[in-house]
Structures are given as structure tokens and as C-alpha cells.
Amino acid sequence: MTGSLADRLSIRPEVAAALAAGRPVVALESTLISHGLPYPQNVEVARASEAAVRESGATPATVAIRDGRVLVGLGDEELEALGTAAPGTVLKAARPSLSAALTRAGWSATTVSATMIAAYAAGIRVFATGGIGGVHRGALGGPGTTEPPTFDISSDLEELARTPMVVVCAGPKAILDVRATLEVLETRGVPVVAVGQEDLPGFTARSSGIRAPWNVADPAAAAGLARAHLALGLGGGIVLCVPVPADVALPDDVARQVAERAAIEADAAGVHGPALTPWLLARIAGLTDGASVRANTALIVNDARVAGLVAALLADEAGAI
Ligand code: PSU
Ligand code: MN
Numbered sequence: 001m002t003g004s005l006a007d008r009l010s011i012r013p014e015v016a017a018a019l020a021a022g023r024p025v026v027a028l029e030s031t032l033i034s035h036g037l038p039y040p041q042n043v044e045v046a047r048a049s050e051a052a053v054r055e056s057g058a059t060p061a062t063v064a065i066r067d068g069r070v071l072v073g074l075g076d077e078e079l080e081a082l083g084t085a086a087p088g089t090v091l092k093a094a095r096p097s098l099s100a101a102l103t104r105a106g107w108s109a110t111t112v113s114a115t116m117i118a119a120y121a122a123g124i125r126v127f128a129t130g131g132i133g134g135v136h137r138g139a140l141g142g143p144g145t146t147e148p149p150t151f152d153i154s155s156d157l158e159e160l161a162r163t164p165m166v167v168v169c170a171g172p173k174a175i176l177d178v179r180a181t182l183e184v185l186e187t188r189g190v191p192v193v194a195v196g197q198e199d200l201p202g203f204t205a206r207s208s209g210i211r212a213p214w215n216v217a218d219p220a221a222a223a224g225l226a227r228a229h230l231a232l233g234l235g236g237g238i239v240l241c242v243p244v245p246a247d248v249a250l251p252d253d254v255a256r257q258v259a260e261r262a263a264i265e266a267d268a269a270g271v272h273g274p275a276l277t278p279w280l281l282a283r284i285a286g287l288t289d290g291a292s293v294r295a296n297t298a299l300i301v302n303d304a305r306v307a308g309l310v311a312a313l314l315a316d317e318a319g320a321i
Pocket of ligand 2: 153155273
């Protein structure tokens with residue numbers, strides 16, 4: 001059908017060549033560039049993530065949308081254009097906003113859900129992000145809340161349940177109700193695996209304070225589990241959680257306190273919907289005097305590095321996925 005997703009893809013030649021040859025490719029998302037981090041850290045982290053994927057022996061493919069096309073693989077000027085676009089001009093595209101993004105002029109950035117859709121359609125099976133979206137605090141109401149439930153649950157979780165990809169992150173974002181996020185992923189059949197530690201990584205902190213459902217020792221073991229999961233053909237993805245590098249990590253209690261404070265302030269300020277996550281990340285950057293941005297950038301680059309290793313290990317077993 002004209003206008004199908006396949007019709008809309010513009011796969012960068014370097015990425016297409018790697019895919020055709022069975023070489024490893026890692027998809028990277030672009031909402032963290034446009035909405036998650038301030039300039040110039042956003043462009044720096046986008047470049048550094050691409051370099052980290054290459055150092056691990058894989059080809060990076062940053063995904064974004066421009067003028068009705070889904071770009072799988074961005075050039076340096078395109079990364080810069082997306083990262084410097086005037087505030088408010090870049091649409092945040094997720095599964096529910098993909099058609100709107102594709103029928104408007106200019107740039108849209110892809111969230112985890114939209115990036116998974118595009119990357120999977122292009123034939124990519126490994127994807128790196130910072131922190132996945134999930135169940136926002138208050139989404140389910142519950143003890144201590146006077147407000148009715150908001151039902152603000154990221155479309156990332158539905159996508160993880162339906163699109164068979166390996167997603168490397170530093171855990172669900174600390175701004176979320178992490179326990180509820182884990183429960184939804186369990187219900188929807190998505191394995192959540194901590195790499196190299198028992199606790200679930202806490203995004204900008206080493207630990208979320210919650211034991212991870214599954215653990216593996218290192219990226220090689222993670223790749224083995226991911227290969228087994230995808231080979232089953234169950235239809236959903238697997239989430240590999242790698243802790244933020246120790247030298248820039250926020251102390252666990254600090255990360256939790258600032259996330260809680262920012263969530264209360266967002267509620268008081270009436271911030272809801274797709275604007276909520278960017279608002280919380282920016283507020284936490286302010287509350288931590290930029291320390292959260294240093295942790296966020298380092299964890300994104302580290303995730304890209306590990307995703308490159310995993311993609312290379314998967315590609316070594318040609319035909320295994
Ligand atoms: N990881 C980061 N920063 C971000 C995101 C991830 O370090 O900004 C983005 C991802 O694109 C993710 C989105 O899909 O936040 C979640 O947004 P929401 O909660 O509105 O679904
Ligand atoms: Mn939401």
C-alpha cells in the first residue's frame with residue numbers, strides 16, 4: 001500500500017549495506033536528543049553514542065522523522081539540525097503520534113516505541129536508549145494519592161510487548177513508578193534483565209532499590225539470553241539493563257528524592273501527557289545542578305556501547321535470529 005511504513009523508510013546506504021551483509025547494526029532513538037537533554041549535550045551524546053556503537057564493531061542507525069520520511073540512520077548535519085531545532089518545533093513521535101508525525105513538515109523525533117517500529121521494519125534487531133518509559137507515578141492512583149488515576153503509562157511498554165527487539169537501557173527512568181513498570185512488563189511477557197548486578201539499574205543511579213527479575217553476568221551472557229528469547233518467536237522484546245557508569249552515577253537516595261520532588265512539582269504545575277517526561281528530566285537537571293545530565297549522557301553512551309557488543313555477538317551467529 002502506498003504510504004505503508006516500508007514505503008516511508010529512508011535507510012542510510014551504510015546501514016542498508018550492513019544489514020544486507022548480515023553485519024551488526026544498532027538503532028538509536030532521537031527523542032532524547034530533541035526532548036531529553038539540553039543543547040549542546042544532546043548533540044554531543046548523539047555523536048558519542050554513534051562512536052560507541054562503532055567501537056563495539058557495529059553500525060549505528062539513529063532514527064528520526066523528517067518531511068514524511070522515516071530516516072533510519074542520520075548524517076552528522078542531520079543530528080546537528082535535530083539537536084538545534086527551535087524549541088517546540090520537533091514533534092515527539094510515539095506509536096499513537098506516528099501518522100501525525102509523518103503528515104507534517106519538518107522534524108519529529110522518535111521515542112522508544114516509534115524507534116522500535118521503524119528499526120524493526122528496517123530489519124534491525126538491537127536498539128539502545130537511555131531509560132525506557134513506563135508507568136508514571138500516580139498513573140494507578142493508590143495509597144497516598146488523592147487524585148484519580150492518570151493512566152499515564154508509556155506506549156514504550158506496549159511496544160516492548162509486541163515488537164521482537166533487544167532493547168538496551170539503564171533501567172526504567174527514575175521519574176517513574178518503577179515497581180509498577182516492572183509488573184506491567186511481566187504481565188505483558190517482556191523479560192527484564194540486569195547485566196552485571198543483582199539490582200535493577202536505576203537510570204541515573206546504579207540501583208533502583210529493586211531486585212531485577214533476571215540477571216546475567218556480562219554482555220555475552222545477555223546476548224545469549226536475547227538470542228534465545230528472539231528465537232522462540234514469541235513476538236515481544238527483551239530489555240537489557242546496564243547500570244550507569246559509577247563515576248558519574250547519582251547516589252541512589254538522591255536520584256529517588258529528586259525524582260519524587262520533581263513529580264510532585266509537575267503535578268502541582270499541571271504538566272501532563274507527552275510533555276511530562278521532558279519536564280521532569282529538565283527539572284531534575286536543575287535540582288541536581290546538572291549532575292543528572294552528566295549521568296544521563298554517560299549512561300546513554302554506555303548503553304550504545306553495550307548494544308554494539310550484543311549486536312556483534314548476535315550477528316556472529318548468522319541466521320540465529
Ligand atoms: N531516555 C533518556 N531520555 C529520554 C528518553 C529516554 O535518557 O528523553 C525518552 C524515550 O524516547 C522514551 C521517552 O521513549 O523518553 C518516554 O516518554 P513517555 O514517558 O512520554 O512515553
Ligand atoms: Mn505518557
